[in-house]
Each structure stands twice: as structure tokens, then as C-alpha cells.
Amino acid sequence: MNINSAIKEAISKAFEAQFGAALPVEEVKLQPCRKDFEGTHTFVTFPFARISKKNPQETAQLIGEYVKENSEVIADFNVVKGFLNLVLDRTAWVKTLGAMVAEENFGFAAPNGQKVMVEYSSPNTNKPLHLGHLRNNFLGYSVSEILKAAGYEVQKVNLVNDRGIHICKSMLAYEKFGEGETPESAGIKGDKLVGNYYVKYDQEYKKEIEALVADGMDAEEAKKEAPLMKGAQKMLRDWEQGEPEVVALWEKMNGWVYDGFNATYKTMGVDFDQFYYESNTYLLGKDIVDEGLEKGVFFKKEDNSVWADLSKEGLDEKLVLRGDGTSVYITQDMGTADLKHKDFAFDKSIYVVGNEQDYHFDVLFRILKNVGREYAEGMYHLSYGMVDLPSGKMKSREGTVVDADDLMQEMFDTAESHTKELGKIDGFTPEQATELYRKLGLGALKYFLLKVDPKRRMLFNPEESIQFQGNTGPFIQYTHARISAIARKAEELGIDTSAEVISQVTALEPSEIEGIRLLTTFPEVVAEAAANYSPAVIANYCFELAKEYNRFYAEVSIFNEEDANKLAFRVAFSQQVADVIRRALLLLGVEAPERM
């Protein structure tokens, strides 16, 4: 039984009976009752006074009288101005819990037949992953899991930026200064090694510019004329021509980077169903340019360059093909969109990309609509804010980035020292302990990055940001571990939590009622998180549920309870909370330990 729809139906009927007015069930909105009033659900009557033809207070009173009389789930009510507060019947709560326990995967929706593609991560292969990538990856993974839970078929994809001038810079620096170094010989991860040469390139390039300027050259000209810049550009041309030696070097170095990335992805706990590589897609999109010209949505300038005129939509003109016929960034994005749709036939296509590309995606989606791509209606740019450090923005070339591998390792170390300080490591094998530190450290980090609304930019202070108390991943994990201990003990004692037994319970504690009420909202929470592409909704829910459970845990004894029915009910309630916490955390990519 669904308690929320039962209430809504009762209210809808009350409108019919008391006012002869129609109020469809879907239009009945309930909100949680404020703590200072008696009841759990509140119906606000102000918007409906028009329909009832009574003032809000009278409306609330008359509805209250009707539902108390006619609905089995409503035991009592009180009216404060236009607010109708409802007190539900005990047996309704008990049945509700029973129904949740019986339902497999409570809260997750049945398949809705829709397909959604989520693109995230999308790294450059010239440098290692950093803190900003962590937010991207955690977001993309979590949103994918949330969409699955909401009934979608999800395809996670990673569009790897594996070509271009920036890659050539690393390659050139390696060729000039590498002396045949390999990840094995240097003893570092492949992505780190390649990243070092990207930095090396920049250092040497700056030296060349300085030298040229010292010889009297203009600074702007020096940037163009520096041999390293010339060399990188030549290398890019050679690569595009398929020059065997350049391609071989490119393959070798990208191979190192992928080994490094795969290790980092594994540590992060993210995965992909499909990879796209820009080296395969960078020539796509030109057919769409032709198509747009034919349809008259693009126009050609005298130098043969092709443009989209978006001025009528409040934007500017946007170049989609250079005068020499070569592509720009948006050209290949247009082509890749077609490719993705051909591969997966999505109803929705999500791009998890930082907010510095808001304008780019606005333009891209409009162009695709203008050339008649119906699938463009389902495209969405999941734009997230940058992660700033106390020192300001992260700049990879200035070495102020927080490396993803290093940060995760720090988290594991911090989790280890916390756990040891608390003396909670008894009975763990070394392997189990390591596994626990991994779950806790990663849980703290993921939760920290995901609990904030994606579009907000956020501050990350390595010393202070990560805590293990309060509104944190480990707090929620701890709640789960506590309940797991209860479940183990109940198992040992052979507690019978069958529906028959728990339905015999004769009284409920306020914290049990509030806990069950929170549990009933889980399906709506999942749906809301999916609709808003927001893991923060799930995170906040987990915290609220864990907090409420901990209150219950402190106030109510389980195994000292003499009434066997109450005892069984509390065990069942606890297990249901643990189950929802566990599965909600999984939507964030966070694992819930059995012990900690």
C-alpha cells in the first residue's frame, strides 16, 4: 500500500463530497508537517479556496472532518490557518513498512522504455586527472546510476580527447628530452609521465620566447615563431598525414596514458559502456555542414567559411567550418551527436561538462535543432561549477592542481588514521582493513563532492573539507554499519520479522513514524534526483534518513524490549532503513560497509 496516494485520494474525495468540486488526485500536493505541530503530512488549502468556495481555514476543517471519518489511514487532524495537518493511523504505518519490506528494490522504478546516453569524464590524454575531473566523474557516474534507478536504460560513454596540438606538445617534448624514458624505467604511472612532458614543453617553450624577445622580437610574434611551437604544429600536420613515426609515438604515449587512466578509474570506481576517441570523430560533421547549407540554416562568407546565424535567437553568428574546409570544435561535436544517436538511438543525451562551456552547448543544441535533428530535444548539458582551492583556481601549467590519485590516497590514509584512533579495527584482517579504509575514504570524498548542487561552484580545502563527522559519507556509512550489527544479532537470536509478527505491534515511537515517513518518500526522491540530474538530492536524503535513524537508535532500545512484537518490528524497520541507505549510497557510487 502506498500511504501517500491513499491520503491524496482521500483528499480528492473530500473535495467531491464536501464541496461538490473536482480536484484530481495528481493535483493534491502534500508536504511534511512542521515538527511543532501534531501530524506527519500537511495539506495546504490556500490554492484551493477558489474551488471549495470557502475560506482556507474552513476548507481545511471540512476536509479534515471528511478524511478522518472516511479514510482508514487518517486517524486525526488539526487545522492551523490554511494548513491541514494529518495524523495517520498506527496500522497504516505498520502496513506501509510491511509493503516496503516485501517490495524488491523498493524505490527504484520499473523500466520506462527510454534510453539515455551519459557522456562524462572526457579527459585529454596529455595530463593526469585532477580534482576537477573527480567532480566530473563522480557526477557522471552517479547521474547514470540515478537514471537507471528511475527506469531508464543508460549508456555511459567517454569521449576521449586523444589528438590535437596539446597532445603534440607532450610528444614533442618527449622526443626532444625524453631519452627513451618509459613508465617502467621512471617508476611512475604513464599518465604522470606524459603529463611531465607537457609541463616540460611549456617550460622550454617559455625559455625560447624569452630568448627571442631578448633578441628584440615582439612578444606576440615570439609566441608564434618559437621553434617548439613550430615543431608542435608540424607534428600535428604529420599526424594528420599519417606519418608512421609520429603515429607510432602517439600510439605509444597514449597507451601509457590509458594504462594510467584505467588505474585511476578503477580506484574511483567509475566505468563506461563505450569509448569514443576524437582521433576517430574529429573529421565528422562536415556532412551536416553541407546539409545545413542546403536547408539554408547555414550561410557561406566570401572566404568560403560557413556560419550559423543565431542572431534571431539572441546569440551571435557561429563559425561551423573554416574557409579552408577544415573543422572547428563544434563541427565534430555536431557529427559526434549524429554518431551517438546512430549507435544508441537515445531519447536523452546528457553531457557532463563544466560550466565554462555553457555557451558552446547552447549553440550546439540550437544548431542541431535548426538542421532538423529531432533528437536534439532530448539533449542536456549537465553543467557543473568549478572546484576552487583556497589558493584560487587550479592551473595545471602552474602546478597548483590537486592530483586525483594523490588526493584519493590521502583520503585512504586519513580514513586509516581515524579508524585506528577510534580503536575500531579489532577483528579485521589486514585485507579487510585496507578495504574498509578504501570505502570510507572514497565515501567521504564522493559524498563531499556530490552533496552540493552541481551547478554551484565549490571550495575544496584539502585540510578542512574532508571530515568524518556530521553531514559526511562516513556518518551515513556508520549508520549502515550500526544497523548491520543489529541485523547480525537478530539473526543469531533468530528473530522472526515476518509480516504476521510485525503487524501485531501495538504502539509506535515518534522516531519510528518519522523514519517510516522518510522511507515512503524514497521513490519520489529518486524521481526528483533523476528529473534534476542531481545526486545532491540523494545525498541530502541519505543524511536526513541516517540522522533520523540515529535519533531512534539513541532513544529506543531494541534487544532490551520485552514486547516480542515491538522488538521484531524495530528490527524490520532498522533493516529497511539499512537497505534504503545502502542502495541510495550506491546511487552516489558509495559503498556501505557492514562493520566499521
Next chain:
RNA sequence: GGUCGCGUAGCUCAACUGGAUAGAGCAUCUGCCUUCUAAGCAGACGGUUCGGGGUUCGAGUCCCUGCGCGAUCACCA
């Protein structure tokens, strides 16, 4: 300068999409381990929701305006 986003307790964030007296965590202070895990619980302290107008039964939320911060406005990706 144009466009977009953001501005809530000392700090980090919520606020069910317009509902009641704006809530949590951290920090500070006070209690609670002989009882199922104290990474916990209870309490205190903390607010002109950036300023000013407006819309209505009701505004942190919507509209206008000013201020501040950020992003973007490339034949870069």
C-alpha cells in the same frame, strides 16, 4: 561592454520548485558510554536570505533595478 550563472548563520551547504516561526553540519560551549558500534545522541549560541522597489492571502524562491563574485563572448579544444 553584451550574455549566462551564483550571492542564505563566522565557515560549508539545505529549504520538497510560491507555503507555517528560513533548517542542517562544522566551529564554540553544556550534558549523555555498566545498556544493540560515542565516526553517535540531546541542548545552547549563531540570520536585515547582498541592497532597493514590485507582484499576492503568502517571496530566500517570481518580475524590475543597483552592487559583488565567476564563466563566456576564438577560424582553441
